Amino acid sequence: MCGIAGIVGQGEANTDNMLCSIRHRGPDDEGLYTAPNLTLFHTRLSILDLSPKGHQPMQTPDGRYVIIFNGEIYNHLDIRSELSSRFAFRSTSDTETLLYGFAAYGTALFNRLNGIFTCAIYDSHTRKLVLARDQFGVKPLYYYHKDARFIFSSELKTIAGLPGIDKTIDYTALVNYLHFLYSPGEQTPFVYARKLLPGHYVTLSVDDPQHIQTHRYYEIPFAGQFTNQTEEKLLNELDEKLYKAVDRQLQSDVPLGFFLSGGLDSSAVVAMARRARPTEKLTCYTIRTAAGQQQYEGFDNDLPYARKVAAHLGVDLIEVEAEADIVRDFDRMIYHLDEPQADTAPINVWNICRQARQNGHTVLLGGMAGDDVFSGYRRHQALALEPLLALLPTASGRLLQRVLGTGPRTSPILRRMQKVALGLGKPRLERIADYFAWLPLATNQGLFQESIRNTLLDYQPRAHLLDSLHRIPEEQSLLNQVLFWELSYYLPNHNLNYTDKLSMAVGVEARVPFLDKELVAFSATLPPAMKMRRTTTKYLLRKLMERYLPHEIVYRSKTGFGTPLRNWFQSGQLTALTSKYLSEECLQQRGLFDSVAVQQLIQANQAGKTDASYTLWGLMAIESWFRQFVD
Template sequence: MCGISGIYNFDRERIANEKIIVQMTNKIQHRGPDDSACYVDGHVGLGFVRLSIIDLSHGMQPFFSPDKSIVLTCNGEIFNYRELRQKMEAKGYSFKTNCDIEVIVYLYMEYGTDFLNMINGQFAFCLYDKRNEILLMARDHFGICPLFYAKLEDALVYGSEIKSVLEHPDVTRRIDHKGLDQIFTFPANIAPITFFDDVKSLEPGHYAILKNNKLETKEYWNLDYPTKDYDYGQKSEEYYIENLNDLLLKSVNYRLNADVPVGFYLSGGLDSSMIGGMMRHLDKTKEFNSFSICFPNTENKDINEQRFQRLLSEKVKSKHNEVPFRWDDFENKLRNVIYYSESPLKETYNICSIALSERAKSEKIKVVLSGEGADELFGGYAGYKFDGRREGNIGYKDLEHLREDEVRKKLWGNPDFIYEKNENEFRETKQALYSSLLNNSYKDFDCLREPAIDHSRIKDRHHFHQRSYVDFKLRLGGHLIADHGDRMTLANNVEGRYPFLDVDLINFAKTIPPSLMVKDMQEKYILKKVAQKYVPSEIINREKFGFVAPGSPHLLKTNSEWVNELLSYDRIKRQGYFNPDTVERLKKMYSRDGFILNPPYDLDLLIIVLTFNMFIDVFDVPNAS
């Protein structure tokens, strides 16, 4: 992948400032260290940095239409570009390169924005149509590739990362309090919200058109599960196994296409093991690199998965790279992660993620395949197993339950849908944690007062599909393939690809009966059936294990100067975001002997406070006002 940035001045007589565009582009040099470009045409300027993966010699951007009236910069990959290219060549279009991105120009010329539904890929692009004076921005179906923008009084500014947008002198660094409230409430910020008031995130599956200085965003794709009364027919279990197997193989094969070495992340769980097994099945001539985080010291023995990682590596004959987790220089590692994440953290595992991409870079691997998406699509979390038992067993509700129902109805459109916790009760915890200054305007940014999703997408759906949709939108799109995925891989010039996030695969997965997703309290039942051909039974049948990295209780017990300073009473009070007395009480509680947090069920409040304060330092954020 690459990085893009740009400026569109609303006054057509005002020339786009090349110096500012270069500064914006330089901020995301890590996304594309191989080459860079700055294109300025009057009031419009586009910046680009390249990570060379396909057609190394001729894939530099921008791409142009033959008459130069269309200009394109794109971050990402179009996996079905060969099929699309043949289609466009049959219509008379001529290509100048073998780069996958070039096809977008001709698809737009032929189909307009309708071409977005023809693409299978991960992408975020900006296309300037000079003849029609249109700026088109679009983001892939799932949000793998990021795209941020700020609509100012006299210009639109955009970039692949927030830090790029912040380089524009008119973009402020004022905190969006709703973004802060969301990080305590949900797995991540929900697009278009970010942590900065001026900066918005283009939503996955959306495009934005700037015309006549007016910006309009539109949805072109969404995960649309069938309603409860959908007739799945009489298809056999074997039918679903065969088709799922074929589509997964096709997806992995798509994502192996590169003119540079490709590797894979290996956690030791089912999903990453399947990908490694399929890579070996598709190409037995290559020794792929696998990368695993491990916890070799005795203190972390309960979260060490080396045995399963090595088992899969031996089966697929990969060149295995074990990256040990170490506490040394933890402060600088954490600051580095926050800089690239562009967000405070709810847990510290991103330190492990960035260590994996650092090792991949050292091994000269530019592309890694990873297993994100399988849990959300095939029911890999505990909630999927217990929703069925809970459905229909509502019983008597007291006043507190009725208040919670009101919140759930507002968030999800369904008072009986329970996502992670009692949100109304947790609202009191948040207000106790916020400063009096923030509480004075709490109603203005309380994220429980508006929908978290499009209610129509889970209305009249099976409880499995309801949870899958919410996980897909909140946990996957906002966190796992965002700050945890894209930002951590590209921090070290490595592109992450996700075979489970393939539009053809997902369109088929929607048609699989929920009874084959979770069966007899076994999560990911149908996926495990497919895995039997590629993965050792010890991995398939092992109990699901979630990555857990050490949190704030451990940090407090180290009594490190930097931890104490970030959580000091005076600092908390001076910054004005949190209540220093509440933070002091949490510090005492978390420091007690025997105190344990059990993620993901217990929220580490202090790690959010600590990393938010570090975030303030890293991005030079002003105190609350």
């Protein structure tokens, strides 16, 4: 796991500054490659082949191909065996496998890979550069493209720190960060800086960087075709595929550990690791939160469950205090996120990975994406209400909206009911797409100053989701359509982004076994009832885990990995931070948001009239981001 960056075209950059911006991603080694009109940068976190033979940039012996690579390829030994008769390998690193794989197969290589990766490969004969990102977007890659200048990096801060960058703001992206807590698709806050989409690659000539071509090489395989195998056979197949996914991700030449929340997904990963390594010492990390702060957020305390799983599987459990000096750490967190994401969960990732690194664990496996692959969110359970909502007369729906709208926003159950009620009367897919929203769009747009607000009136964030369904025209399952949205937008732009950024901030690699390519393909062929049976999410996965875990772990309710943000606002712990970023003076000076509207939102949230804690957090994140990436 590493940091990569590069510059094509006009404009100079200080080499030390470029490397410094991604050095936290690769503290073990660094290097650069230069050619006319091209500079490639690399910082290395050594995981496979710790020797100098794994140094990057890496070149083929004839010097034709040059690669910089960030990630892990879990099936690289299979690919290497195919190539062994054609190439003489000098190292045991997956980087060299990628290098020769590209020399042999070209861009067709990318969809043969099972792993997490971004890479840049330069062909010195054709003077072509290719950038690629893994199928599910586990690893990030940003690029800036304007006129004859093309810049890319693992992190947006590299681009923002260069002289001469056009920092024109994309206001629709700011709407996204308040609407979803993240910005879906390619958009970043900068008009000319984009995210390379998962499952895509870009090609360009280093002699003519004014023109780039983007290609999709992978699509999430929702095709509306489901297996007719018996439940018992599906259980056995899932057993082997999940086991293989975890086992292949245990490859490492450095010590590794595990995230263990005590939830089903992280517990399943540890259970499979114990099956694969029955006699080895396994070390897990969990968060210990202050008692009594979970109820207000609507989730249970994870710690007792994590302890029970650790005892059941015979693994060591290190409990990391969740205490955070949020006033001190807020700006640093936004700096590492690269984007003004409105979530507090990155703090927990940061704390765990910092402790793991101190303990010598450079790699951590976790249960992320289990909810997105097999169904696990409450919005998936809400789909069970669809037959009833379809029968509800319009007048009754309006009455329900008014009744629920008068209730307090401090109840987690009532908050969820209110979100469902807000969509009554809308077309079904629009209503379900709005389950991803944190604030009504009119309220969101009303937070902006009038001149900006007028440019946003025709912008509809849910269009990202609705328009994407044309990519899977044969998939008619409503649950699978929503899971497609999770895998395409929520997961790469939110959960995976903060997990990568905050783990790599301290030089730790986070792996995601549930995004094994073979496992995802298997899940797409499962009948929807094998994922959600009535309101029981992850049905087949739960049935499988009955073989490995205690019943109370398998069937515990969904919980979050966040912090007690609403409690922080209500208790006054964030008063100083709110005053620092959202004072009338600050808002007026920035010129983005309407100071009166924001102050009204703060007061309504404090009085419990609206649930706006995450929106206020997002507003503060945007201001912090502007100070660090724009000012």
